[in-house]
Amino acid sequence: QEKVQQSPESLIVPEGAMVSLNCSFSDSASQSIWWYQQHPGKGPKALISIFSNGNKKEGRLTVYLNRASLHVSLHIKDSQPSDSAVYLCAVSTYGSSGNKLIFGIGTLLSVKP
Amino acid sequence: GGIITQTPKFLIGQEGQKLTLKCQQNFNHDTMYWYRQDSGKGLRLIYYSITENDLQKGDLSEGYDASREKKSSFSLTVTSAQKNEMAVFLCASSPGGEAEQFFGPGTRLTVL
Numbered sequence: 001q002e003k004v005q006q007s008p009e010s011l012i013v014p015e016g017a018m019v020s021l022n023c024s025f026s027d028s029a030s031q032s033i034w035w036y037q038q039h040p041g042k043g044p045k046a047l048i049s050i051f052s053n054g055n056k057k058e059g060r061l062t063v064y065l066n067r068a069s070l071h072v073s074l075h076i077k078d079s080q081p082s083d084s085a086v087y088l089c090a091v092s093t094y095g096s097s098g099n100k101l102i103f104g105i106g107t108l109l110s111v112k113p
Numbered sequence: 114g115g116i117i118t119q120t121p122k123f124l125i126g127q128e129g130q131k132l133t134l135k136c137q138q139n140f141n142h143d144t145m146y147w148y149r150q151d152s153g154k155g156l157r158l159i160y161y162s163i164t165e166n167d168l169q170k171g172d173l174s175e176g177y178d179a180s181r182e183k184k185s186s187f188s189l190t191v192t193s194a195q196k197n198e199m200a201v202f203l204c205a206s207s208p209g210g211e212a213e214q215f216f217g218p219g220t221r222l223t224v225l
Binding site: 001031032034042043044051088090092094097098099100101102103104105106 | 117144148153154155156157158161163169171172203205207209210211212213214215216217218219
């Protein structure tokens with residue numbers, strides 16, 4: 001059974017800071033890794049995904065995946081108060097019965113103006 | 114674009130009661146999901162459906178039933194509500210494969 005662990009549990013940063021969020025997973029055969037953002041009272045929203053080792057950049061977001069160490073990280077450049085939310089790491093397991101996501105418990109980010 | 118609608122937004126029931134949560138999507142997506150989100154435990158998959166009339170159990174299916182009578186809707190029934198399953202229930206849909214899952218706003222369940 002895939003396990004997904006995230007760190008830190010919570011993080012407070014000043015506006016404009018670089019934010020780094022970590023996620024480790026247990027199954028090297030897992031497929032895509034997703035990062036979701038969840039604001040209070042809302043459903044999660046997908047931010048970025050990665051499949052291959054290395055990094056992927058989209059706007060202020062960069063994600064790094066290292067399958068050998070079973071680790072993925074999300075970096076948010078020039079953080080804004082509107083980035084304050086819970087960030088969920090999710091590992092995709094795709095097979096004959098469809099695709100499932102296994103989620104971590106999340107990191108609560110607070111960006112102070 | 115599309116939208117996922119979950120009803121009701123808040124659901125209050127008595128312990129032992131059978132309760133039904135509903136989800137509608139207008140993305141025309143094949144796959145739909147039900148998750149439960151408990152504070153401090155992340156999202157856990159209850160049931161999913163890869164096409165109309167298909168049902169697949171997730172890790173948390175005990176105590177729940179699901180129904181996918183048509184492509185656009187997916188309902189979840191709590192067969193006998195318990196106080197320890199007060200949580201937010203999230204519905205999601207996806208085109209299939211490893212594509213992004215789109216989530217609804219959730220139904221918050223309270224059991225008295």
